[in-house]
Structure formats: structure tokens, C-alpha cells
Amino acid sequence: MTTARAVVDADACTPAPARAISLDAATTIAGVLKALADPLRLRILSTIATDPRGESCVCDFAALSDVSQPTISHHLKVLKETGLLLSERRGTWVWYRVDPARSGAVTALLDTLAPAAFNDTTPRDEALSSARLRGMDGRVTRLAEELADEHPQLDRHLVTTIVRESYTSLSRTARVTNMLIPITERFSRQRLADMSRDRSAGAPHVLFVCVQNAGRSQLAAALLTQRSGGAVVARSAGSTPAADVHPNVRSLLAQIGGGDLADAAFPKPLTDDAVRAADVVVTMGCGDVCPIIPGVRYEDWAVADPALASEAGVAVIRDDITARVDALLATLTPSR
Template sequence: MSALSSSGAVAAVPGTCCASPAEAHAMGSAAAGQVAKMLKALAEPLRLRMLSFITTSSTGEACVCDIAGVADVSQPTVSYHLRVLKDVGIVTSERRGTWVYYRVAPEVREAVSTLLQSFAPSALDARHAARTPLTGLRDVDATLGRVSDDLVAKFPHLAADVVLRTVRESYTALVRNGGLRAHLVPTTQSFAEQRLLDIARAGADRAARVPQVLFVCVADAGRSQLAAALLRHHAGDAVLARSAGSAPAGAVHSAVRYLLADLGVDVDAEEAFPKPLTDDAVRAADVVITMGCRDTCPVLPGRRYEDWVVGDPALASPEGVAAIRDDIDRRVRALLADLLPTPAPTTPDDLSTYQRSTP
């Protein structure tokens, strides 16, 4: 038996039979104290909202007056909370004339991105996650074999071993995700079929195929799903749309499910589910749009890459979700106008025909 000393080292307890390691593997007390100070500064709802507003700004910064308007609090209150974040090194400030602008400190930018893009949505999802453990399939080989046989018939030009390997890899990726607990077999088949389409497309003549756009965010549960659905809505069959996540969630965010349903997506089937990012999807794409995960997406020659700074609907109010949808819709329309030499199929000028109030 051993105990942690105040310095973080492991000290042996007299009379025990187990030898203690020379150094502790746990976090040292000094490091823990510094991290605790930063976490304490972040553990305030208004500060988290301010940080989210700053990081989703198109310029990566915001002034006190803008934050006060969004947070609906006085400017002195905003200044106080930002000073708390600045004192622990989370944000930096710069005075320009009469206004002070804040941005995330470069040293913690990646950590803040992980907090807002991965941890925060996961914390919200955990409140609604099922408590039953994921047991998987009793006879994985036989089940995946049947799925593979079905897909071999759909893709006769691909070798059977390629199809089976893709099915197995797709199942493994979805199970590793951990959040997917229902419809595992049909979801595996749907994901594998999409990957096989991408594999076949990657070997086709690029000049003879319609453009394909891949939307990538962290969880593939909000922004990327919505962007892909909007592109399909506006472009029809003139452009192919895919979505994926660098760390996919277990399900599409509830607020986004309503928007997808209004766009004609069958959210109760296996049509909309978070998908892991694969090299196949990137190779098959002509355009790759990242939203909050630019550094995790493979960069291949001959592809057009864009990074869209868009808020996360999982963390937004109902009004914020609507604003994010409108922002993505404008960006999708601009992208579509650039991709197609002729106008896309006629769609409504605004989203009013399929807007629905989120619960």
C-alpha cells in the first residue's frame, strides 16, 4: 500500500508488503493547484458563455460592448468576469481606443477548443445517455458476414475481401465510439455502404463526377449534420454531401434533430447518425469544410479546404440554434453558387417554410 505525499510523490506505508514506485504517476500538487485555479475560473456559466462567444467570433476576439449585449449584463460585470479569466491566463486583452478586446491566450487555445468542442457537448449528452451497457453482438462474425454479403451484391466491381474489411472496420469504429447503443447492425451497414461509395468514387474520373463536399466537426452531431442536410436541400443530386466527426458523439443533438426533420431527413431511421472521420471520406471529397477541428483532418492534394467558424448548436439557446442554422445556410448557399456552373434546383429564399420551434 502507498500514499500520496503533499509533493505528489508516492510514499511507502510502513508494514506493507508492496514496493512503491520511485516516482508518482499522479499529477503533482503544484500542477494540480494551477489546473484547479483555471478550472475554478471556468466554473461559472457566464464566463463559459463569454468564452464561447469569443472563440466563435469570426475574428477570434470580442470587445466588452459586444459581449455585454449578448450576455445581457452590464459592461462592468463583463469586465469583472473577463478579468478573472485573464488573471489565470485563459484570455488576453488589448486596448484600442476606448474599447478593450479579448481573445483566447495562444498557450491554452487548444485546451479551450477541447473544452467547448468536445467536453461541453459530452457533458450535456451524459445527462440523457442510457444507463444500459453496450453489449455488442453475440455473433459478430456471422452478422457482419451477412452485412458484407448484402453489400457485395451492391458493389460487384469491388473485391469481396475489400467489402468485408470495410464492414468490419466500420463496425469497430462505431463500437469504439461507445455512445452508439441502438440500431448497431443497420447503422454499421449504412456507414459501410457510404464508405464503399467513397472508395469507388475515389477511383473514378474526377472530371466526370459531381462535386462532393465533406463537412467535418468534432462530434458530427450538430453543425456538420446540419450543413450536409442544407446542401442536399439546396443542391438536390447536383452535389453530394457527407458529414463526419473527429470524435463522434453517440447521437445527433436533440435541437438539431428537429431542424434535420424539417429538411426531410428521416431522423428516426439510420439516415442521420454521427460518423467517424475516415481517410476514404477525405479522398472522395472535392471540398472539405471543417468546423472546429481543422487540425485533425487529413490534408490531401487536390482538395479545397475551408474552415468555417460557426457556433455549436449543442451549447446554444433556441434563438442561438436558429442563428447558427441561418449562418450555415448562408455559407452553404455561397459554396453552392461557387461549385455549380449552373443554378441549383430552386429552393425557398429563406428557411421559413421548414422552420420549426425547438422544444
Template sequence: MTTTDGTDTKRADLPLTVRDPDCGPSIETHAIGTEAAGVVASTLKALAEPLRLRMLSFLATAPGGEACVCDLAELTDVSQPTVSHHLKVLRDVGVLASERRGTWVWYRITPGYKAAISTLLESFAPAALDALGPHPHLTGLEDADGALDRLARELTMAHSDLGADVILRTVRESYTALARSAKVSAHLLTLTERFALQRLADLTRDASRGDSTGGAEHAGPPQVLFVCVANAGRSQLAAALVRHYAGDRVVVRSAGSTPAADVHPAVRPELAALGADEPFPKPLTDDAVRAADVVITMGCGDVCPILPGKRYEDWLVGDPALASPAGVAAIRDELDTHVRALLVDLLPDLGLPTP
């Protein structure tokens, strides 16, 4: 090295203990400890996944700082087991806490991580957040405002007991929920009307049940709700089979924890053979669960609600999504056996042979 007077000095001539007087304390004094570094690295590794960051962003901005697992599942098109895996990863490192409260499993960011998550989202991704613009789930809603208002006014005439505000909210929520997975919006308003009508009927049924003397059960026909992940195969087939056998003697609904954009093509011929109306995937709602007497689940994980006093069954039936035509037919036959057993129990006078 060269000294200030221009002479060369070999490094070996300098004492090893000499340090720049302006240099601060040794690195070892201020460096993060090995154990702490390991904990931080594990947490950052858990965060380094796009879907998990979206979940955290959703929770950080949610009213009350919490959301149910059904809301988190709607952020993505992946399967329910995959959603559960990501949530478990965030729970395992302590970023999220979960609690089954009444109907759903609810998630929130743990207090110790709230400030850190806010800093992460606001400091590392401001450009990306600004580029998002309007909430993507509401894309197209601005152009449909007038149509939704007109639909709400029409439905208010038939459901005035629920109140105009409830009906308008139900219509808008139904539109938004269907728009999340819709690939083509040409028939979205028509589907919104069908979905909203179902939801309003469920709200009316639940209200009349709650008003019954002594909490007696609703006097109308039994109501069955079929729930799977995508509402594109199994639950649609099961609902169609119930309608085929029982007609209007059973009110039947189907829903998905993460509804697909459309019904599986291989399932459509089976539904047509059963006389099903034009089917479309629908999201799972609280009002459908509350109005149901029987809830049948088929692989939808922990997003399926648990309400006291409800009859629950879980049918282990294959998913027709990737099945061959012969496989879909086998799944239909298996569902047929389950459905006939259910109807023999619900409507003994229906005259169906015991499976």
C-alpha cells in the same frame, strides 16, 4: 542497546565508523542520481493518466507498432483538443514520436521506451488486462455475425466490382466503428447498412477517379465532406443545408473525428426542418476523404487528413452542443451563409443569391 553477553552499551560508546560487516556499499554509491531521478519522475508522471496508458497499450499491440491519431482518438469520448493534449504530453517526455505521413499523423513508442512500456503493462496490470476479456469495441459482434454476412452478400450483388472480400470487410468495419459509440444497439444493423452503402459508393467513386485517363477528375457531381469532432451538430447541419439547396447535384458526406452516440437534441429540429433523413454520427474514414472534392473542417484538430489535390476549407463556426435554441439558430444561419457561398462556387448555375 544490548550486547550478545547481555550487558547494556550506550550508542555513544560505539565508534561512528563501525558498520555491519554484512552490509553492502553505501546507499550513495548505488542510488539513482538526482538528475536521473528527476527525468524518471517526469516520465512516470506523464504516464500516470488512464487515457495515456490506454493509448500506449493500443500502440504496443498495434500491427507494425504504430497507429494514426484517428485510431487513438476513438479510445475515448473526450474532445479532440484533450486527445491532442495527452499525446503532446507523451511526446514531450520522449515516450512517443509522431510523423505526418500522407493522410494522417502517425504515432509510435520510441525505441528506447518499448521494453519499459511492455514491462509496465505486463507487470503492473496483468489482472486488469485479463479482466478485459474480448475486445470491448467488438462487444455484440459475435451475435451479429450472421446478419453482417447476409448484408455483405446483398451488397455484393450491387457492388460486385469491388470484390466480396472488400465488401465484407467494409461491412464489418462499419459495424464496429458505429458500435464504439452506440448506446442503443437496436438499430445498429440498419445504421451499418446505411454507413456501409456510403463507404462503398465512396470506394467506387475513388476507384473510377483513379482509373480515369491521365488522372482526370471524376465526371459525376462534386462531392463535399464536412468534418467536425462529434458529427452531432455543425457537420450534420452543413450537410443538410447542402442537400436542401442542391439536392442530388452534390454528393455530401459528414463525419466526426470522435463521433458522439447521437445527434445533439437541440439540432434535431433544425435538421427535420431541412428535410434531413434520420441522422446519425459517423466516424471519419479514409475512403470518404479520398472520394471528396472539397473537405470542410470545423474544429476537428490534427485528425483531419491532408491529401494532395484536395480543396480544403476550415470554417470557424460555434459548436451547438451546449447552445440555446436561439444559439443553434444563429449557428445554422452562419452555416447557411458558408454553404451558399460554397454552392455558388461549385454550381454557378444553381441560381442561389450570393451571401
């Protein structure tokens, strides 16, 4: 009996010292994981963590989803409450970056749990495209130096930042990378002109904004340029720019201003500088993402999207925009 009892005692379970993390730590980590258990929030976090600028503007997240700007702001608030993000308001925009103290954790999370976003399942053509884009760094640098020389009144670092930001924004939707440099140059020059504009002098500026800058806003800007005879400066931009102008609209642009206008048209991202330089901002279905600048007049036009219309429908949309442009022009140049 004694021997059997000893055997039983030897096989008995002896509790080991507790090695689990503390309840407080587990509660904190669970809260973070719960906040990240949303596809859009993970995409927002990965966008910020991999942005070559080291930070992302709130306007950069519009391309991730069709949800409204307030919804994006809600997701950013949830991420910020986890302690992973820091934010800073500059003018009318808010910029987000990963808290340096949490960067290791964020990198480990994304590299370990989402390898497909970085290496393993990246299509070969996409990887080659990324390599080509990185190879253009020298050309971007030379462009920045040239534009800085042309604008001695502006800080060289600021000009370089504008050029690199422009290149980064346009490359996200670029299909033909060999056109990126000339397009970046056009967009950078426009942004620098917007920054330098004296709103108390010169021709009135009108900015047309739609979602993709591939249809309505491009058409409205072309019509205003044509019908004002150049007396009004018309620009266009998109909250989520497309890769190219829709063929329906490109043909209309060629009719309005000739082939040069159609060839020069390309979707451009909305910038704070463009809004600040405008006397009038006309939105077409994306008013919630446009920053509000004191002294700027805002209008919202309910205009159908020509990309979704038939040939006859496109003609109706063109006539609708033409009538609206004429009414706007009458308020800008009453003596005409």
C-alpha cells in the same frame, strides 16, 4: 573471550552474491516506465493492444482526449521510442501496433497493473453490452458477404475489412445495439461508394467535418442537399463522433428534409476514403485532424456549436450556415 568472539563472528552480516538486474537493464526499464507514467499514453497503449484489428490508426485516439492531434502524435512518438510500438504509414494515415517481441510484456503490464480495464470493475451493464456486441459477429459477417457480392469490382477481403472497421468504429459510441447493423450497413455503403468514386465525373462532393458530427456538420450537409436540389452530394463526419445527433439539430433536420432525414442521420467517424472522395472539405473546429489530400479544396468555417446554444441561438447558427452554404454552392454550380 575466545567463545564470545566466535559468537560475534557467527552473527556478522555476510554479503550475498548480487542478484539485482544489471545497470543497463535497469536504465532501459526505468526509461520505459517513465514513458508510460502518463494516463493518456497508457490509454493509447491499451487501445492499440486490445484493438480487434491488431493495430490502430492514429485517428482512433482522438476519442481518448480533447488534446490536439499534434499532442497525440507526440505521445505516440514517445511510446514508439520505448520500442513497444511499430508504425506504418498508409496513404495519409499512420497505423500503430505493438511490437510482437514486446506483446508479452505489454499484456503483462496491462493485465497485472490495470485489471479494472478488463474484468474486475467493469460495470455489469457494460459487460452485457460487450457480450451482445460480440454476439453480432455472425450478422456482421453476413452483411460483409452481401456487400461483397454487390461490389464484384472490389476485392472481397477489402469489403469485409471495411464492414468490420465500420462496425467497430460505430460500436464504440453505440447506445442501442439493435440498430448497429442497419447503421453499419449505411456507413459501409457510403464508404464503398467513396472508394469507388470517379472524381472526374458526376456531381460535386462536399464533406463537412466537425468534432462530434452531432450538430454543425450534420446541419450543413442537410442544408446543402436541400438548397442544391441534389445537384451536390453532401456528406458529414466527426473527428470524435458522439452517440447521437443533438436534439436541437435533429429537430432542424426534420424541418429541412422531413422525418426521413432526421431518422437517417447518425454521427459517423472521419475516414480517409471520405476525404479522398470529396471535392471540397469544410472543417468546423477540427481542421488539425483532417488528412490533406492533393486536389481537394479545404475551407474552415468558424461556426458556433448549436448543442450549446439557446433556441434563438440555434436559429442564428442555422442562418449563418445557410448563408455559408449558399456562397459555397455558388462556386460549385455557377450556372444555377
